[in-house]
Amino acid sequence: MEHTTLAHHLILAGLLFVIGLTGVLIRRNLLVVYMCLELMLTAATLALVAFSRFNHLMDGAVLVFFVITVAAAEVAVGLALIVALFRQRGTVQSDALNSLHD
Amino acid sequence: MPDGLFIFFAALTLGAAALLVLSRNPVTSAMGMILALVGVAADFFLLDAYFLGVLQVLVYAGAVMVLFLFIIMLLNSDDPTGAYPWKTLALGLATFFLLSAGVLWLFQWSGAVPAIATGPTPPELSNVPSEFTTSAKSFGRLLYSKYLLPLEIAGFLLLVALVGVVSLSKDSNSTAQN
Numbered sequence: 015m016e017h018t019t020l021a022h023h024l025i026l027a028g029l030l031f032v033i034g035l036t037g038v039l040i041r042r043n044l045l046v047v048y049m050c051l052e053l054m055l056t057a058a059t060l061a062l063v064a065f066s067r068f069n070h071l072m073d074g075a076v077l078v079f080f081v082i083t084v085a086a087a088e089v090a091v092g093l094a095l096i097v098a099l100f101r102q103r104g105t106v107q108s109d110a111l112n113s114l115h116d
Numbered sequence: 117m118p119d120g121l122f123i124f125f126a127a128l129t130l131g132a133a134a135l136l137v138l139s140r141n142p143v144t145s146a147m148g149m150i151l152a153l154v155g156v157a158a159d160f161f162l163l164d165a166y167f168l169g170v171l172q173v174l175v176y177a178g179a180v181m182v183l184f185l186f187i188i189m190l191l192n193s194d195d196p197t198g199a200y201p202w203k204t205l206a207l208g209l210a211t212f213f214l215l216s217a218g219v220l221w222l223f224q225w226s227g228a229v230p231a232i233a234t235g236p237t238p239p240e241l242s243n244v245p246s247e248f249t250t251s252a253k254s255f256g257r258l259l260y261s262k263y264l265l266p267l268e269i270a271g272f273l274l275l276v277a278l279v280g281v282v283s284l285s286k287d288s289n290s291t292a293q294n
Contacts (some may be wrong), residue, residue, distance in 0.1 A: 018118040018162070021229045026126045026159065028219030030133055030152070032212055037137035040208035041201060045142055045188055049149045053133055056156050056176070067163045070238070072246045075165055076258050082168075082175050083270045087277035089180045093187050094284040100191050 023064035031058035044096055044106040048089075055085055122162055129155030142188045145153040146181060153177040164238055 034057060037050030059078045066074025100106055120128075132155060132219050135148030153176045160169035200208075238248050246258060259267050 018122045019229075020120065021223045022118045023159070023163065024229060025219060026129065028223060029130055029216060030156075032215040032219060033130065033133040033137055035215065036208045036212040040204050041137065043142060044220055045184070045191070046136070046145050049136060049145060049184060051147065053136065053152060056172075058151060060156055060159060062121045063160055063163050063165050063168060067165065067238075068246045070252055072248050072258055073262075075168055075248070076255060076263055078165075078168055079171070079255060079259070080263075080266055080270055082171055084273065086180055087274050089183060090281050091277050091284070092229055093183055094281045096232070097187060097191070098284055099249075106191055109118075111231055 020064055020068045024061055027057045027061040027064065029055065029095065030054075030060065042107050042109050043097075044108055047108070048092055048096070055081065124158070125155050125158040125162070129159070141187070146185050146188060149184070150177050150181050153181070164248075164250050167255055204212055 029110070031054050034050045034053035036054070038047050041047050041050065059081050060066070062074040062078050066072065066078075096106060099111070103111060129152050132148045132151035136145045136152060139145045139148060145262060157169045157172040157177065158168075160172055237290070238250050
């Protein structure tokens with residue numbers, strides 16, 4: 015731990031965020047897109063904890079506590095929406111969900 | 117150079133995230149997601165945030181991912197086989213490489229982040245209210261003083277989500293008939 019600097023943790027968080035964003039852009043399965051969104055959220059919390067630790071402040075860690083709470087609620091509602099969408103349309107591929115297109 | 121544990125868990129996290137994005141099978145994606153979340157939790161431990169690491173494993177890798185796996189198996193949502201359209205692939209690759217280069221430049225070479233090493237291990241409980249400590253008690257102390265209103269709002273949000281999910285998952289056909 016003695017040689018790991020703030021920059022290393024921020025690079026890990028940044029790369030994790032970029033991987034999540036790439037997944038949101040290229041994947042067509044709504045469930046996988048939703049998991050990639052969660053990954054981006056987790057990367058942001060990792061940066062928050064790193065800043066909190068290296069600035070010797072507790073506030074960032076408490077904010078991560080709230081982020082985890084809100085993410086759990088958000089996942090429950092979002093998955094219920096996806097199930098409702100599947101009931102209506104019979105698919106979760108975003109390519110097939112284009113009824114507003116023309 | 118960072119120490120070995122950090123490199124190991126960072127590689128595990130990034131590899132699992134790549135598995136999440138690249139796998140065509142949603143169940144494999146979910147497994148990659150679980151591995152990535154556990155890797156992030158290990159990084160929380162390396163950052164002395166033990167309570168958050170435990171919370172991450174319990175809430176994310178436990179509850180949330182079980183919910184995801186349940187829905188994946190319920191919906192049977194296999195991807196169609198075949199390559200991605202080249203536009204999508206080009207957009208994804210360009211985003212990945214440009215933003216990765218940006219992240220590396222910003223945090224490593226631009227000099228915007230001071231290269232301070234971690235200080236001494238934080239105390240178990242300090243007298244300054246918002247100083248970083250390893251103890252879970254300091255969370256409670258802050259949550260019930262400085263962050264009391266956000267805590268109440270978060271509790272209310274959970275209630276709203278609960279009611280919303282119940283009303284969403286009710287069968288819409290049976291409510292239309294009643």
